[in-house]
Structures are given as C-alpha cells and as structure tokens.
Amino acid sequence: MKKISLVIAMSLSVLAATAQNIRNNPTSNHGNKFEQLGIILNDPNMYRSASGAPGPAYWQQKADYVINVELDDKNQKIMGSETITYTNNSPDPLNYLWLQLDENEHASNAENKSFDESRINPRMPEAMVKSMTEKSAKEYGVNIEKVTDAAGKALPYTINYTMMRVDLPTPLKPGAKFVFKVDWNYNISDRMKEGGRGGYEYFAKDDNYLYTITQWFPRMAVYSDFQGWQHKQFTGRGEFALAFGDYKVNITVPSDHVVGATGTCLNYDKVLSADQLKRWRAAQNETKEPIEIVTKEEMQAALKTKATTKKTWVYEAKNVRDFAFVSSRRLVWDAMKTDGIEGNAPMAMSYYGPEAYGLYRKYSTKVVAHTLRTYSKYTIPYPYPVAISVEAANGMEYPMICFNYGRTEEDGTYSEGTKYGMIGVIIHEVGHNFFPMIVNSDERQWTWMDEGLNTFVQYLTEQEWEPNYPSKRGPAYMITDYMKLPKEQLEPIMTNSENIIGFGPNAYAKPATGLNILRETIMGRELFDFAFKEYSKRWAFKHPTPADFFRTMEDASAVDLDWFWRGWFYDIEPVDISIENVKHFMAEDKDPVRIAKEKEQAYKRELNDISRRRNAEAGMKYAVDADTSLLDFYNKWDRFAVSEKAKAEFEASKSKDAPYHYYEITFKNVGGMVMPLIIEWEYTDGSKELEKISAYIWRKNENQVTKAFAKSKEVKAVRLDPYRETADIDEENNVWPRNTNKTSRFEAFKTSGAIRGASTGGNPMQQAQKK
Known part of the structure; x- marks a missing residue:
C-alpha cells in the first residue's frame, strides 16, 4: 500500500508541476510536447464545433437596458433607475438571475481590501499607511433602493459582495423574456486615491471634477453554454463578462458639463449651442483634421463659473455589452470622420482637459482613426458609429469609449516617452473595442483572450504608425527577461487572472509575443492573418473560449499548432536551445595524383624507422647489391605512378563532384519549450545563408537532437535565431564558436511617483525651447 501511495503522489506532483499541461508520457523524452490537446480541451458539441466555429445550436442571452441616471456634482454621487429586459435564449429554465455590482469593490468590507499579503517595511508609502489606519470619509458601494417586476411588485434579492441574485416568481422558460426594475445610488469614489477604473479626479487649481463613470449600474452577468452563470466575484483585476443588448440612457448633469458616452447622442440639438451643433455637423464630413466641437476657449470659460441648472443627454447604443460615460x-471635444473602413465611416472623437491639450489635440483623434482602420484590416470592419478617447490619467476600455493618459508639462512640452506612451495606450484601449467588446471573451476567466490578443494587434498597429515605433510588447526578445524568472514567479497563460503574479507579462506580453511568433516564424503571415481574421468573424458579438480560438487557428490554416498551445499557453518552460557541438567532415578528395603522393609520403614514413636509418648510416651491404640477379620487376616498379587514364577520368568528374563540407550539429533543448531551428551559416568567404528546420525535429527526442548538413563552402560560424524571433532566453549558447569575451553591465535608476500619463523623464523638447 505504501508503494502504491508513493507512485500516486509522484504522479500528482508531476501533474502539479506542469500545471494544466497534462503529459501523456511524463517520464520519457518524447510523446509529450507533440501530443494533441484533445485531453485538455472541452469536447466539441452542438454549441461549439470541433472546427472552432459556433455550433448549429449555439445560443447566448440578451439584456436590454433603459437607464435614467443623474450625476450630483456637489456631492459626487450617482442616482439611477433602470429597467432591464432579459431574454432567455438558453435551453434551460432559470429560477433566478445574477447581476454584477462592481462598485462594491470600494466598500469598506470589500474582500479585495484584505486578501493580499502585506508587510511592514522600514520605508512605507504614505498611501499604504493611510489605508491601514484611516477610513474613508464616505461609505462606498452600491445602495440598492428597490428591485421590482414590471408591475412594481417587489422581487426578493440577495447581495453577495459584488454579485446580486434576483429570485424570480416563476422559472423563466427558454425563449421567454423577463422585465424588472432596479433603483440604486452610490457615492463616487476618488479614483486617484481609492483606485479602480471609474470615479472622479479632482483638480484643485480650478475646483472642478472629471467624472469617468464606469461599471456604474447593476449589470447582468453572463449565462453561457460552457459554464452556466459567470458570477466569479470582481476583486478589481479580472474584468467583465457581459451580455450583449440595446441601451437607452438618459444622463442628467450640470448644464455646463460636456458628456461623451457609449453610442449615439440623440439630442445634440438640445444640449449643444448653435455654434457647437454647426461644428458637429461639419465634423461629420471632415476626414483629415479633427474639428473642435467644444473649443478650448469654451472650456476655459466654463471653468470660471458653475451652472446651477441641469441638462439631460440622451444616448442610444445597439448590440453592446456595456455602457460608460465621461462628464x-x-x-475640449474634437471629432472627425474615419475613412477606409469597409461599409462604415465612424466618428473618431476625443475629450481632454487643459493638461492634455498639447498632446491630445495633435494626436488623439488621429490615433483613434488609425486604430480603427488597422484593426479592421486584421479582424472585422469596425461596426459601431463612434469611437472615443478620453484623457483621464488612466487606461481602461468600454464599448465605443475608452479612458487614456497623456499630459504635458505646464509649458506644453512633453517627453518622448510620454508621447509614445500616450499613443500606445490610446491604440490599446481603442483596440479593446474589438477584443473583448465585439469578440466577447470572458475576461474574468481568461484575461489573455482580451488583453493578449488586443496587445498583439496593438503591436501591428503601432508598427504601421511609423517605421521605428518603440513598441514595448510584441517582439520575441522583449519577453525573455520574464521567461528567465524562477518558476515560482511564473504561471501558465491559461491561469485565472486573480492568481497571476506577473500580470502584465503573463496576460498581455506573453500571449501577444506568442501570436507574433506564430505569424512571423511558425505559420507565416498569409496563413496566420487569414486564420486570425476567420476567428474574429466567427466570434464577433459572441462568447468564445480558448478552445474556440485554438481550433479556429488550426482549422483555417491547416497548421498543427497543438505543440505550440501546449508549450506557450499551458506551460511555463522557456525557449533555450543550445548549440552543443559542431563536427566538421570533408568528403574524400579522389584526385589520383594527390592520393598517390599521400600514399608515397606514408610509405616513406613507414620505411624511415630507426633501424633502417642506422643501417644506411653504417654503410650496410645488402644481398641484392652483392647479387643483382635477385632484382626483378618490383625492385624497379614505381608503385605510386598514376596512369594518364586515371588522370583524365578524374578531370572529367570534377565538374559534377565538387568537394563538399559536411557538418553535424547537436542541439540541446535546455529550456524545455520546443521551437523551429533557425540557423544562420557564415562562411569563410564572408557570405551568409539562413536555413529553417521545423519544430517537428523535436518530436522523437524533446531534449536533444543531432542534424547533418552538407555545404559547398567551409563554415566559419553558426548562429541560432539570428533575428531573435523565438524568445530564446540565452543567446550566448546560440553561437559556434562560443564567444568567451563578454562584459556585464548594470543600471542605477530612480523611481517616479508622478501621476500616470504625466510627462516624466528627459524632455528634450523643453530643453530646446529654453535655448
């Protein structure tokens, strides 16, 4: 019994060490990395096909909202009332509905305020000390005033942290609708102090607020075919799984506020001045330069007085999964029409304050338009009527609107890092319109399907902005520092968001890098782009899972990628392939003259022994000298003579039998992740040649392989992965002969506590203006 228990324990430890990457043959050097994913992926069914496409019985729920909301600028409070029409398209009767109350993450008893480790250090950030010793002056979290059915009858409900269950009077049958109402309010949090995605930022200089109102209303959770209700609690990191629906939202704010929101405003003629309305109409025909709808001068005038009256902005949005607004x-608000998108000409727009004017007026709206065009090329044509970028010292996305950073110095200058950081975050957040606002993956469960796919297309979009754009994520070599970390600091990409230590590298950079490796190195651009676009088309406005993505990429390309998904997504092993040994062989030179000379030299060496030399020196008299009759043909024969016929035959064969150099190279898989072998040969004549061997070379020995090569020229050096395209973490063992002369360096730096998006670091623009 003890022996059996030990074997079971060892097996379990192997499975735990490899996380979700189940190995068929864990004690062998093969039969693991190239096995199919069938034992890991969910089985295909009528809802999700084996090809990765939605199945013939695919379904998803629908949630429509009519919301009335008022923003209390004096008390920083939201008051709302909503009517939800929920359509049960599933085959299941539902006894209750689950809604998300994400604003409860700010409540004083919120789970996320206590479940992370903390320590007392000699130097403690002031904000951390305050969080331990001070309580917020206001109580945060959603106050549910009432929940009723369409007739006004109270419905029982239960709140569990950030989730609310509404119990139905009778089961909601398949194909039926249920209409109910929720009235609620909450205190808006100071986003700069409390953290989180939505809230307000206060500007003491002009005593005004910037409100970014996000995940602000009770929203329906997703009920799906693959997991039922998605009601995993919101703790601040894992984002939102939401149902598609239609929205009608009436937003009441102070009359001098400017509002930007998801969807189309239906009453610009009521909330804009005559001049502003005229500019808005002109912007709808402008495709080159943004037009300021609300000008800088109008914004500055509004800061001097505060209106006591109110206005209601009416917005409508069709087939979206969420709704957000800025007030x-x-x-300043500018806009222009975006051309170059098949079947659509959406309005690209930006909203920004005085701190961002010098950057956003020049770049933001044009970056929005560039993003829509580029993403549309690689995925699907952008289908919505508008895309908005709001400067809010932030980085967060919602349908048709996102909140970004990028502020200048007081003199209007900015650093290069701030410029490209701003452009990058706008591309990234606008790009989220495609992933996950349209291709609607479950961010709470698989962050990479949202952040990783989006970061990959962000990289493509950045590279199409200018030739030397300093992208931070995408190129393979940029992920190697993360892949080098100790295993206890790593986890597979296929890890739930709350359990990830290195969130940025794991959920953003590593999947984006993997897709770039697939596109550039493994599949090639043509096959990859077709398959990626097919995935986007198949799952637009639907709820895909990782299996749907993996299967579609293979289905549309005819490339078996299971080995790559296993290694890159389900495991933590890095790429580290070493050139262990190089042997050089020469094909035999069959020149008869050369061969005869070599034999003659060898024969003479054999005869040149010490005894013969001393006999000759002593003047020895040999028998054949005394009796010449002993001499015959062989005493006079030139055993090394080459016939003219042999010489002629050799000369005739030289043109087709040129001498070859043969090389035998042993490659060792030090890191564990298999990859193609990309070999650069450098010859003694200075020329170079690139050769690529499929990753399948590792299928029968995942640890070490040997390969023979024939070259017509002598090789001077060999290098693996010369363009750094496989994320190999150790480039020193990629070369032969080894480079033993190396110098290590270190960098000392200072940390910065500046507001996100503020201009930091060197500012050559500012220095130039001072000269």
Whole structure:
C-alpha cells in the first residue's frame, strides 16, 4: 500500500508541476510536447464545433437596458433607475438571475481590501499607511433602493459582495423574456486615491471634477453554454463578462458639463449651442483634421463659473455589452470622420482637459482613426458609429469609449516617452473595442483572450504608425527577461487572472509575443492573418473560449499548432536551445595524383624507422647489391605512378563532384519549450545563408537532437535565431564558436511617483525651447 501511495503522489506532483499541461508520457523524452490537446480541451458539441466555429445550436442571452441616471456634482454621487429586459435564449429554465455590482469593490468590507499579503517595511508609502489606519470619509458601494417586476411588485434579492441574485416568481422558460426594475445610488469614489477604473479626479487649481463613470449600474452577468452563470466575484483585476443588448440612457448633469458616452447622442440639438451643433455637423464630413466641437476657449470659460441648472443627454447604443460615460466642464471635444473602413465611416472623437491639450489635440483623434482602420484590416470592419478617447490619467476600455493618459508639462512640452506612451495606450484601449467588446471573451476567466490578443494587434498597429515605433510588447526578445524568472514567479497563460503574479507579462506580453511568433516564424503571415481574421468573424458579438480560438487557428490554416498551445499557453518552460557541438567532415578528395603522393609520403614514413636509418648510416651491404640477379620487376616498379587514364577520368568528374563540407550539429533543448531551428551559416568567404528546420525535429527526442548538413563552402560560424524571433532566453549558447569575451553591465535608476500619463523623464523638447 505504501508503494502504491508513493507512485500516486509522484504522479500528482508531476501533474502539479506542469500545471494544466497534462503529459501523456511524463517520464520519457518524447510523446509529450507533440501530443494533441484533445485531453485538455472541452469536447466539441452542438454549441461549439470541433472546427472552432459556433455550433448549429449555439445560443447566448440578451439584456436590454433603459437607464435614467443623474450625476450630483456637489456631492459626487450617482442616482439611477433602470429597467432591464432579459431574454432567455438558453435551453434551460432559470429560477433566478445574477447581476454584477462592481462598485462594491470600494466598500469598506470589500474582500479585495484584505486578501493580499502585506508587510511592514522600514520605508512605507504614505498611501499604504493611510489605508491601514484611516477610513474613508464616505461609505462606498452600491445602495440598492428597490428591485421590482414590471408591475412594481417587489422581487426578493440577495447581495453577495459584488454579485446580486434576483429570485424570480416563476422559472423563466427558454425563449421567454423577463422585465424588472432596479433603483440604486452610490457615492463616487476618488479614483486617484481609492483606485479602480471609474470615479472622479479632482483638480484643485480650478475646483472642478472629471467624472469617468464606469461599471456604474447593476449589470447582468453572463449565462453561457460552457459554464452556466459567470458570477466569479470582481476583486478589481479580472474584468467583465457581459451580455450583449440595446441601451437607452438618459444622463442628467450640470448644464455646463460636456458628456461623451457609449453610442449615439440623440439630442445634440438640445444640449449643444448653435455654434457647437454647426461644428458637429461639419465634423461629420471632415476626414483629415479633427474639428473642435467644444473649443478650448469654451472650456476655459466654463471653468470660471458653475451652472446651477441641469441638462439631460440622451444616448442610444445597439448590440453592446456595456455602457460608460465621461462628464465634466473642463473638457475640449474634437471629432472627425474615419475613412477606409469597409461599409462604415465612424466618428473618431476625443475629450481632454487643459493638461492634455498639447498632446491630445495633435494626436488623439488621429490615433483613434488609425486604430480603427488597422484593426479592421486584421479582424472585422469596425461596426459601431463612434469611437472615443478620453484623457483621464488612466487606461481602461468600454464599448465605443475608452479612458487614456497623456499630459504635458505646464509649458506644453512633453517627453518622448510620454508621447509614445500616450499613443500606445490610446491604440490599446481603442483596440479593446474589438477584443473583448465585439469578440466577447470572458475576461474574468481568461484575461489573455482580451488583453493578449488586443496587445498583439496593438503591436501591428503601432508598427504601421511609423517605421521605428518603440513598441514595448510584441517582439520575441522583449519577453525573455520574464521567461528567465524562477518558476515560482511564473504561471501558465491559461491561469485565472486573480492568481497571476506577473500580470502584465503573463496576460498581455506573453500571449501577444506568442501570436507574433506564430505569424512571423511558425505559420507565416498569409496563413496566420487569414486564420486570425476567420476567428474574429466567427466570434464577433459572441462568447468564445480558448478552445474556440485554438481550433479556429488550426482549422483555417491547416497548421498543427497543438505543440505550440501546449508549450506557450499551458506551460511555463522557456525557449533555450543550445548549440552543443559542431563536427566538421570533408568528403574524400579522389584526385589520383594527390592520393598517390599521400600514399608515397606514408610509405616513406613507414620505411624511415630507426633501424633502417642506422643501417644506411653504417654503410650496410645488402644481398641484392652483392647479387643483382635477385632484382626483378618490383625492385624497379614505381608503385605510386598514376596512369594518364586515371588522370583524365578524374578531370572529367570534377565538374559534377565538387568537394563538399559536411557538418553535424547537436542541439540541446535546455529550456524545455520546443521551437523551429533557425540557423544562420557564415562562411569563410564572408557570405551568409539562413536555413529553417521545423519544430517537428523535436518530436522523437524533446531534449536533444543531432542534424547533418552538407555545404559547398567551409563554415566559419553558426548562429541560432539570428533575428531573435523565438524568445530564446540565452543567446550566448546560440553561437559556434562560443564567444568567451563578454562584459556585464548594470543600471542605477530612480523611481517616479508622478501621476500616470504625466510627462516624466528627459524632455528634450523643453530643453530646446529654453535655448
């Protein structure tokens, strides 16, 4: 019994060590990395096909909203009332509905305020000390006033942290609708102090607020075919799984506020001045330069007085999964039409305050338009009527609107890092319109399907902005520092968001890098781009899972990628392939003259022994000298003579039998992740040649392989992965002969506590203006 228990324990430890990457043959050097994913992926069914496409019985729920909301600028409070029409398209009767109350993450008893480790250090950030010793002056979290059915009858409900269950009077049958109402309010949190995605930022200089109102209303959770209700609690990191629906939202704010929101405003003629309305109409025909709808001068005038009256902005959005808005009197608003998108000409728009004017006026709206065009090329044509970028010292996305950073110095200058950081975050957040706002993956469960896919297309979009754009994520070599970390600091990409230590590298950079490796190195651009676009088309406005993505990429390309998904997504092993040994062989030179000379030299060496030399020196008299009759043909024969016929035959064969150099190279898989072998040969004549061997070379020995090569020229050096395209973490063992002369360096740096998006670091623009 003890022996059996030990074997079971060892097996379990192997499975735990390899996380979700189940190995068929864990004690062998093969039969693991190239096995199919069938034992890991969910089985295909009528809802999700084996090809990766939605199945013939695929379904998803629908949630439509009519919301009335008022923003209390004096008390920083939201008051709302909503009517939800929920359509049960599933085959299941539902006894209750689950809603998300994400604003409860700010409540004083919120789970996320206590479940992370903390330590007392000699130097403690002031904000951390305050969080331990001080309580917020206001109580945060959603106050549910009432929940009723369409007739006004109270419905029982239960709140569990950030989730609310509404119990139905009778089961909601398949194909039926249920209409109910929720009234609620909450205190808006100071986003700069409390953290989180939505809230307000206060500007003491002009005593005004910028409100970014996000995940602000009770929203339906997703009920799906693959997991039922997705009601995993919101703790601040894993984002949102949401149902598609239609929205009608009436937003009441101070009359001097400017509002930007998801969808189309239906009453610009009521909330804009005559001049602003005229500019808006002109912007709908402008495709080159953004037009300021609300000008800088109008914004500055609004800061001097505060209106006591109110206005209601009416917005409508069709087939979206969420709704967000910005409201403030300290906003410039510009807009222009985006051309170059098949079947659509959406309005690209930006809202920004005085701190961001020098950057956003020049770049933001044009970056929005560039993003829509580029993403549309690689995925699907952008289908919505508008895309908005709001400067809010932030980085967060919602349908048709996102919140970004990028502020200048007071003199209007900015650093290069701030410029490219701003462009990058706008591309990234606008790009989220495609992933996950349209291709609607479950961010709470698989962050990489949202962040990783989006970061990959962000990289493509950045590279199409300018030739030397300093992208931070995408190129393979940029992920190697993360892949080098100790295993206890790593986890597979296929890990739930709350359990990830290195969130940025794991959920953003590593999947984006993997897709770039697939595109550039493994599949090639043509096959990859077709398959990626097919995935986007198949799952637009639907709820895909990782299996749907993996299967579609293979289905549309005819490339078996299971080995790559296993290694890159289900495991933590890095790429580290070493050139262990190089042997050089020469094909035999069959020149008869050369061969005869070599034999003659060898024969003479054999005869040149010490005894013969001393006999000759002593003047020895040999028998054949005394009796010449002993001499015959062989005493006079030239055993090394070459016939003219042999010489002629050799000369005739030289043109087709050129001498070859043969090389035998042993490659060792030090890191564990298999990859193609990309070999650069450098010859003694200075020329170079690139050769690529499929990753399948590792299928029968995943640890070490030997390969023979024939070259017509002598090789001077060999290098693996010369263009750094496989994320190999050790480039020193990629070369032969080894480079033993190396110098290590270190960098000392200072940390910065500046507001996100503020201009930091060197500012050559500012220095140039001072000269």
